[in-house]
Amino acid sequence: MISVSLKSLGNLLISLLGISVAYATGLIDAFAKRVTLNIDNKKLTFLTILIATISSLVNDVGYVVLIPLSALIFSANKRNPMLGVIAAYCGVAFGYGATVFVGSMEVNLIPETTVAARLIDKTFHVSLTSNLIIIIAATIITSIVGTIIFEKIIVPKFSKVKEKEVDGNTKEINLEEIKESEQNKIETDFREKKGLKKALIVGIIFVICFIYMLIPSLPFSGLLLDMNEKTYLGQVFGENSYFQDGFTYMISLFFIATGLAYGISTKSIRDNKDLINRCCIYLSNLGMLIALMFFASQFIAIFRKTNIGPVIVGLSTKFLSQLSFSGIPLIITVVLLIVICNLFVTTPIGKWEIMAPVVVPLMMQSNISPQFAQFILRASDSMAKGITPLLAYFVIYIGYLNIYNTEKEVITVKKAIGYIMPYCLLMAVCWLLIIIGWYLLGAPIGIGVSPTL
Numbered sequence: 001m002i003s004v005s006l007k008s009l010g011n012l013l014i015s016l017l018g019i020s021v022a023y024a025t026g027l028i029d030a031f032a033k034r035v036t037l038n039i040d041n042k043k044l045t046f047l048t049i050l051i052a053t054i055s056s057l058v059n060d061v062g063y064v065v066l067i068p069l070s071a072l073i074f075s076a077n078k079r080n081p082m083l084g085v086i087a088a089y090c091g092v093a094f095g096y097g098a099t100v101f102v103g104s105m106e107v108n109l110i111p112e113t114t115v116a117a118r119l120i121d122k123t124f125h126v127s128l129t130s131n132l133i134i135i136i137a138a139t140i141i142t143s144i145v146g147t148i149i150f151e152k153i154i155v156p157k158f159s160k161v162k163e164k165e166v167d168g169n170t171k172e173i174n175l176e177e178i179k180e181s182e183q184n185k186i187e188t189d190f191r192e193k194k195g196l197k198k199a200l201i202v203g204i205i206f207v208i209c210f211i212y213m214l215i216p217s218l219p220f221s222g223l224l225l226d227m228n229e230k231t232y233l234g235q236v237f238g239e240n241s242y243f244q245d246g247f248t249y250m251i252s253l254f255f256i257a258t259g260l261a262y263g264i265s266t267k268s269i270r271d272n273k274d275l276i277n278r279c280c281i282y283l284s285n286l287g288m289l290i291a292l293m294f295f296a297s298q299f300i301a302i303f304r305k306t307n308i309g310p311v312i313v314g315l316s317t318k319f320l321s322q323l324s325f326s327g328i329p330l331i332i333t334v335v336l337l338i339v340i341c342n343l344f345v346t347t348p349i350g351k352w353e354i355m356a357p358v359v360v361p362l363m364m365q366s367n368i369s370p371q372f373a374q375f376i377l378r379a380s381d382s383m384a385k386g387i388t389p390l391l392a393y394f395v396i397y398i399g400y401l402n403i404y405n406t407e408k409e410v411i412t413v414k415k416a417i418g419y420i421m422p423y424c425l426l427m428a429v430c431w432l433l434i435i436i437g438w439y440l441l442g443a444p445i446g447i448g449v450s451p452t453l
Contacts, residue, residue: 008392009293011064011248016283018252018259019068024278025263027199027255028069030192032076044077045087045150050143052091057103058237058247062092063393065251067400080158081404087150089397090420093386094427095146097348097378098138102128104237104244108349109374116360117370127446128233130371131378134445138379138434145430146423153422195266202261206254214243224250289399296395303390309344313354316341321358326366328436331376334359335432338380346391348381364453372439372451379435383428387417 022028036044048070055062066088074084097105110126117124214236216222224246226238237244263269269278303309316337325333338351345351355377363373385391398416405411439451 008060008064008396009290009297011060012293012396013290014248014252015064016068016286017279018255019065019072020279020282021275022255022259022262023072023282024269024275025259026192026266026268027195027259027262028072029076030196030262032073034192034196036073036077039077041077041079042147042151044074044079046143046147048073048084048087049091049095049146049150050139052088053095053139053143053146054099055092056096056105057099057101059104059244060092060393061248061251062088063396064248066092067396071400071404075404082401083150083155083158085397085400085404086154086419090146090150090386090423090427091143093391093393094382094424095139095142096385097375097380097382097431098135098142100136100139102132102233105348105378106131107233107237109352109377112349112352112356113360113370113374116356117364119357119361120364124370126371126374127449130446130449131375132446133443134375134434134438135378138431141434142427142430146427149423149426153426154419157419191266195262195268198265199258199262203254203258206257210250210254285403288402289396292399293395296389297392300390300392309341309350309390310354312344313341313351317355317358320355320362323362328439330363330366331368331435331439332432334363334373334376335380335383335435338377339384339428342381342384343388344390346385346388348377351381352377367452368439369445369449369451369453371449372445375445376435379431383431384424386420387424389413 019028039047048066052062052066052070055066067085070084070088071081072084074087075081099105106128110128110130114124114126117126210224212218212221213223214221214225216225216227216232216235222235224241224243225235226241226244227235228240229235229238235241243250263275269275320334320337323330323333338355341351341355352374356373359377360370360373364370386394386397388394398411398413401411401416401419438445442450442452444450
């Protein structure tokens with residue numbers, strides 16, 4: 001159990017190695033200067049939340065990559081880096097049930113949904129695209145609503161990054177200094193453009209090789225697939241898939257490759273010793289975070305060993321089986337119970353394995369399709385995932401808040417939850433409205449699938 005809990009720490013360290021190289025060579029600053037500085041703050045927030053939401057396509061990669069990366073980009077855009085941490089964390093945690101394509105969640109949930117549905121109809125089949133339409137719509141809706149909540153409620157709580165004070169003393173204008181400054185600026189711009197171009201070329205080559213390794217039945221291809229699986233999606237997201245287990249590692253290699261390409265072409269790094277020293281500067285503040293994650297992993301492991309979470313899910317499921325509700329009252333009751341269970345069991349598959357055999361038949365008897373029941377689980381799982389300290393990646397969130405905290409007072413668990421509680425509550429309302437609205441409209445939730453039977 002402890003080794004499983006420490007997996008989040010290993011993934012974080014792997015991602016930070018790549019990000020540290022990209023930061024040390026100046027690639028991230030140059031990218032922010034050339035690209036994100038020209039983007040409006042609200043648009044930057046929207047893109048951060050949208051990408052974080054989509055990242056749930058491949059497990060929990062958003063927590064370990066986007067949180068540190070968003071902090072750097074927000075800082076480069078002269079915004080409080082703590083806002084970058086919160087935006088990325090909220091996007092991943094409270095948008096976990098949405099994405100733009102089928103992914104690991106479908107592979108994990110559909111077998112349980114199918115088995116549960118066949119308790120009523122032995123020929124029932126749940127396709128991979130059964131939630132595709134509604135999760136794409138939910139991704140867009142939650143990203144827009146999340147941006148509004150973030151900019152209107154969370155941003156005002158944080159002070160702006162203080163600009164360097166300008167010396168009020170008048171100085172004699174030196175034409176030579178102005179010319180030299182302009183010349184240095186031109187040379188810097190030229191080097192940055194050259195470096196970004198080389199980094200882009202290396203990045204494209206890396207992505208092409210990555211995609212080739214996901215294509216089966218070609219020479220030396222399919223290296224990232226689990227060839228023991230029969231379906232292609234199973235090969236991509238199977239238990240022994242290198243894509244699934246090593247996606248964070250691949251992203252880290254991408255940052256290393258593009259960072260080195262930028263650093264060598266711009267000569268921002270002199271040699272390997274210079275690169276290592278600069279990487280160490282970025283990684284120097286992570287001691288507290290590593291210590292927090294280690295002790296948190298022990299607490300989570302002990303809690304899981306007690307089986308309190310599965311017991312609570314089991315009791316909630318038993319309570320559901322005794323209800324005689326139907327329609328919207330049944331949907332709301334199921335949502336509330338899943339939200340409560342999510343505080344103790346943070347993985348959707350962990351809850352669905354226990355709840356599906358009761359929830360799916362109960363909803364089918366109320367003319368609600370198993371596919372829609374599965375989406376209700378996904379939406380409800382996203383409502384409270386981010387506010388439970390039992391989520392292994394919550395420690396990354398609170399750790400990075402303290403790393404970028406400029407106040408003397410330490411940010412506690414209570415304070416960290418307080419920052420995101422308005423986002424959590426309003427996003428929960430948004431998810432609930434999506435569920436009820438889709439049910440009342442009877443709009444397709446997937447290809448050839450509706451909320452009702």
